[in-house]
Amino acid sequence: MAVLTSRSTDFPRWYQDVLAKAELADNGPVRGTMVIRPYGYAIWERMQAEVDSRIKAAGAVNAYFPLFIPESYLRREAEHVEGFSPELAVVTIGGGKELEEPVVVRPTSETVIGEYLAKWTQSYRDLPLLLNQWANVVRWELRPRLFLRSSEFLWQEGHTAHADEADAAAYARRIALEVYRDFMTQVLAVPVFVGVKTRRERFAGATNTMTCEGMMGDGKALQMATSHELGQNFARAFDIDFLGADGARHLAWTTSWGCSTRMVGGLIMAHGDDNGLRVPPRLAPTQVVVLPVRDEETVVAKARQIAAALTDAGLRVQVDARPGLSFGRRVTDAEIKGIPVRVEVGPRDLAAGNVTLVRRDTSEKVPVPLAEVATRVPVLLGEVQADLYAEALALRESRTTDVATVAEAARAAQAGFARIPWRLVGEEGEAELAEEALTVRCIQTPDGGIPEAGSDADDLVCLIARSY
Amino acid sequence: MAVLTSRSTDFPRWYQDVLAKAELADNGPVRGTMVIRPYGYAIWERMQAEVDSRIKAAGAVNAYFPLFIPESYLRREAEHVEGFSPELAVVTIGGGKELEEPVVVRPTSETVIGEYLAKWTQSYRDLPLLLNQWANVVRWELRPRLFLRSSEFLWQEGHTAHADEADAAAYARRIALEVYRDFMTQVLAVPVFVGVKTRRERFAGATNTMTCEGMMGDGKALQMATSHELGQNFARAFDIDFLGADGARHLAWTTSWGCSTRMVGGLIMAHGDDNGLRVPPRLAPTQVVVLPVRDEETVVAKARQIAAALTDAGLRVQVDARPGLSFGRRVTDAEIKGIPVRVEVGPRDLAAGNVTLVRRDTSEKVPVPLAEVATRVPVLLGEVQADLYAEALALRESRTTDVATVAEAARAAQAGFARIPWRLVGEEGEAELAEEALTVRCIQTPDGGIPEAGSDADDLVCLIARSY
Ligand SMILES: [Zn+2]
Numbered sequence: 059m060a061v062l063t064s065r066s067t068d069f070p071r072w073y074q075d076v077l078a079k080a081e082l083a084d085n086g087p088v089r090g091t092m093v094i095r096p097y098g099y100a101i102w103e104r105m106q107a108e109v110d111s112r113i114k115a116a117g118a119v120n121a122y123f124p125l126f127i128p129e130s131y132l133r134r135e136a137e138h139v140e141g142f143s144p145e146l147a148v149v150t151i152g153g154g155k156e157l158e159e160p161v162v163v164r165p166t167s168e169t170v171i172g173e174y175l176a177k178w179t180q181s182y183r184d185l186p187l188l189l190n191q192w193a194n195v196v197r198w199e200l201r202p203r204l205f206l207r208s209s210e211f212l213w214q215e216g217h218t219a220h221a222d223e224a225d226a227a228a229y230a231r232r233i234a235l236e237v238y239r240d241f242m243t244q245v246l247a248v249p250v251f252v253g254v255k256t257r258r259e260r261f262a263g264a265t266n267t268m269t270c271e272g273m274m275g276d277g278k279a280l281q282m283a284t285s286h287e288l289g290q291n292f293a294r295a296f297d298i299d300f301l302g303a304d305g306a307r308h309l310a311w312t313t314s315w316g317c318s319t320r321m322v323g324g325l326i327m328a329h330g331d332d333n334g335l336r337v338p339p340r341l342a343p344t345q346v347v348v349l350p351v352r353d354e355e356t357v358v359a360k361a362r363q364i365a366a367a368l369t370d371a372g373l374r375v376q377v378d379a380r381p382g383l384s385f386g387r388r389v390t391d392a393e394i395k396g397i398p399v400r401v402e403v404g405p406r407d408l409a410a411g412n413v414t415l416v417r418r419d420t421s422e423k424v425p426v427p428l429a430e431v432a433t434r435v436p437v438l439l440g441e442v443q444a445d446l447y448a449e450a451l452a453l454r455e456s457r458t459t460d461v462a463t464v465a466e467a468a469r470a471a472q473a474g475f476a477r478i479p480w481r482l483v484g485e486e487g488e489a490e491l492a493e494e495a496l497t498v499r500c501i502q503t504p505d506g507g508i509p510e511a512g513s514d515a516d517d518l519v520c521l522i523a524r525s526y
Numbered sequence: 527m528a529v530l531t532s533r534s535t536d537f538p539r540w541y542q543d544v545l546a547k548a549e550l551a552d553n554g555p556v557r558g559t560m561v562i563r564p565y566g567y568a569i570w571e572r573m574q575a576e577v578d579s580r581i582k583a584a585g586a587v588n589a590y591f592p593l594f595i596p597e598s599y600l601r602r603e604a605e606h607v608e609g610f611s612p613e614l615a616v617v618t619i620g621g622g623k624e625l626e627e628p629v630v631v632r633p634t635s636e637t638v639i640g641e642y643l644a645k646w647t648q649s650y651r652d653l654p655l656l657l658n659q660w661a662n663v664v665r666w667e668l669r670p671r672l673f674l675r676s677s678e679f680l681w682q683e684g685h686t687a688h689a690d691e692a693d694a695a696a697y698a699r700r701i702a703l704e705v706y707r708d709f710m711t712q713v714l715a716v717p718v719f720v721g722v723k724t725r726r727e728r729f730a731g732a733t734n735t736m737t738c739e740g741m742m743g744d745g746k747a748l749q750m751a752t753s754h755e756l757g758q759n760f761a762r763a764f765d766i767d768f769l770g771a772d773g774a775r776h777l778a779w780t781t782s783w784g785c786s787t788r789m790v791g792g793l794i795m796a797h798g799d800d801n802g803l804r805v806p807p808r809l810a811p812t813q814v815v816v817l818p819v820r821d822e823e824t825v826v827a828k829a830r831q832i833a834a835a836l837t838d839a840g841l842r843v844q845v846d847a848r849p850g851l852s853f854g855r856r857v858t859d860a861e862i863k864g865i866p867v868r869v870e871v872g873p874r875d876l877a878a879g880n881v882t883l884v885r886r887d888t889s890e891k892v893p894v895p896l897a898e899v900a901t902r903v904p905v906l907l908g909e910v911q912a913d914l915y916a917e918a919l920a921l922r923e924s925r926t927t928d929v930a931t932v933a934e935a936a937r938a939a940q941a942g943f944a945r946i947p948w949r950l951v952g953e954e955g956e957a958e959l960a961e962e963a964l965t966v967r968c969i970q971t972p973d974g975g976i977p978e979a980g981s982d983a984d985d986l987v988c989l990i991a992r993s994y
């Protein structure tokens with residue numbers, strides 16, 4: 059089944075092979091852009107639905123702000139413009155004419171949303187104001203990589219305004235934990251280290267950045283979502299102020315937070331194996347594929363009947379009875395696409411009143427009486443979900459090493475995460491590590507929690523890794 | 527209740543007032559762009575869900591193609607580039623550098639999707655290839671109007687490739703009828719004339735354009751969705767060919783079709799009245815608002831209990847018990863936002879075991895025993911849905927006039943639609959009408975059906991109107 063390069067031979071090439079063979083994405087015609095193919099987009103739609111429902115549960119509402127931002131807006135917040143200037147795409151011609159003021163294609167929407175938060179924030183009664191948008195953003199990429207780093211990507215970006223610092227901090231933390239960590243662990247089945255970024259790695263304009271860091275199959279880290287406290291930087295730049303209960307005017311405190319199509323890259327690299335993708339059942343657009351072994355009418359009819367029963371049981375099901383494609387080819391295709399469970403329907407099995415359930419994650423095969431399929435498959439899907447998470451967690455634990463010096467961290471981080479007290483690293487250690495392309499992924503409390511913003515407690519630990 | 531300008535005084539200003547007071551949208555900072563506020567976006571999300579499920583039922587799958595298109599792509603189809611050139615936004619700077627080839631921000635994606643349809647279309651077995659995408663597009667607007675004409679808008683665009691002309695034609699027609707007309711009539715409650723565009727009004731590069739034309743409250747037409755046969759124009763330009771069952775290579779036949787945030791404008795203008803929006807129940811993000819008449823604990827508790835029961839009955843429900851806002855203010859707000867049914871919960875009613883149901887469309891009030899609320903409200907919502915459609919249809923019928931000359935058509939079209947045999951108009955008549963800002967909205971068969979593409983049957987009729 060040498061359809062894909064093996065992961066151990068060449069992980070980046072394996073990644074490219076999966077993108078192509080699972081029909082997830084392709085390069086766009088303009089350098090760095092991406093075509094998300096139907097199967098890749100179906101996965102993204104499922105991610106969107108799961109993240110969106112968590113965002114709504116956290117009280118935020120969706121809106122939409124323009125793609126085009128006046129260049130002058132970005133300049134209002136010093137660190138923000140500095141952070142994004144090298145990545146901007148600029149429209150200079152509109153409607154056949156040179157524009158008087160060039161407009162920037164949004165790299166993120168802090169500035170334009172800041173303008174409207176200012177308009178809509180009059181009194182403390184308007185706060186907190188909790189907005190989210192699903193949109194495309196553009197950051198010009200010189201070394202693009204599909205889903206991981208592309209000049210255009212899809213994401214959600216939340217932007218909120220609060221009456222005081224504590225409320226803003228609590229909300230940014232709530233999003234990191236109840237939206238992102240919950241989605242990653244419960245749906246994507248990827249364990250994540252949640253902590254704060256160092257000053258060096260912080261979002262441009264933020265006073266504190268929280269992050270979810272996952273470990274990929276090659277031991278590298280992937281930043282999977284971030285949640286930022288912006289302090290009063292954007293409130294000052296855009297005059298987001300309000301009349302307090304005390305009758306005086308106050309500047310608001312804002313946050314922003316996002317996750318993107320990059321998570322599709324994370325899915326591939328966290329769970330994929332040498333046979334392709336492995337999609338966790340709670341995420342999978344197709345949870346079960348029913349495969350008639352032979353192109354015979356009674357077998358195909360039985361396959362459709364089983365699929366109908368599974369659909370009635372609330373599962374996302376497809377029948378793959380494509381004529382002209384051998385059973386072997388259809389099995390390979392289901393494996394490459396990572397469909398969690400196959401139901402194989404063969405004439406011999408049927409004669410014995412059975413079908414065969416096959417788990418994608420372990421390749422385990424179980425004959426099951428026809429009458430039990432609709433009750434056994436949901437149980438099996440639950441097991442696959444739990445086992446994929448357990449496997450990813452075991453990998454992470456086996457590749458996370460506690461070390462005591464920056465030099466040891468640099469060595470250990472070649473294979474995974476190095477964990478070390480933050481006071482032994484500091485900004486100097488960070489600069490040394492950067493020379494070897496290593497970064498502090500996040501700082502945590504000793505028990506793996508998120509430290510308070512700006513905490514310099516002695517017992518903080520940090521995780522160091524290579525990263526995407 | 528003079529919150530809004532009345533429709534008869536100044537329809538365009540009334541429209542602007544509704545946008546502002548119902549908190550639907552606002553102008554963006556770059557001329558012609560639009561901020562869709564949470565309530566406007568919630569309406570759009572419901573439109574998306576309803577249209578998306580119909581598109582999927584028609585067999586198309588979602589994907590995503592890049593925002594940026596090489597300028598050279600547009601040039602490959604002569605009419606297409608000519609049609610869009612005056613409206614293009616062009617990126618000339620990326621990542622801090624002048625680009626070697628400027629890139630265009632997509633005004634529509636025929637060209638870039640054409641490139642991939644060519645790649646993915648190898649054999650007749652790959653056809654039909656049925657794609658759709660939800661995306662933002664940019665067409666520089668000199669006279670912008672929120673939701674109706676903006677430099678950036680949100681839409682879906684379907685793009686399909688077929689093995690022969692008949693299949694392409696049938697699919698484009700199926701989309702016009704089963705996706706668009708069905709959504710407009712069944713959900714949006716707007717009757718539409720479905721027909722073909724004249725050569726003059728056709729999409730740039732299409733061989734045939736089908737359209738759904740609705741009548742707004744001021745008698746003007748709004749083009750609410752279109753479905754195009756592109757013949758082999760784009761297949762030729764992008765080399766979308768395939769190996770036929772006959773062993774020879776053939777050019778494919780393509781279609782494209784779309785509907786946009788413009789439909790939100792249509793919703794406002796088709797159903798709105800002097801008190802604000804009226805949202806049909808099947809579309810409404812909030813179908814029922816429960817209003818405690820007084821800010822008393824027992825009344826508010828009862829309101830929440832009723833809301834819970836209605837939610838359990840499968841409805842989309844909100845309680846508006848905002849403190850500091852009088853009952854009157856909350857009623858006005860629910861009216862402006864067009865929430866189909868209010869449940870007013872007052873202490874006197876409660877004492878008699880009743881609440882009051884109020885229809886937004888007719889202002890009719892009915893006292894209903896508490897125990898019957900959960901069964902009566904769904905029935906009432908069904909009546910509101912049907913009555914809004916009937917009212918829009920009655921308006922359209924009263925303002926559609928059969929005429930026999932172009933001069934008569936010009937007069938009748940000042941107040942609504944003029945219907946006249948197409949052979950009495952022709953391209954000359956069309957040119958004359960254009961001088962008075964009137965257009966042929968569509969051509970139909972005598973029974974209101976869609977003519978075959980290119981038909982010049984003698985009995986075709988056309989509809990002439992002012993339009994947005
Ligand atoms: Zn202010």
Ligand SMILES: [Zn+2]
Binds near residue numbers: 765
């Ligand atoms: Zn070809």
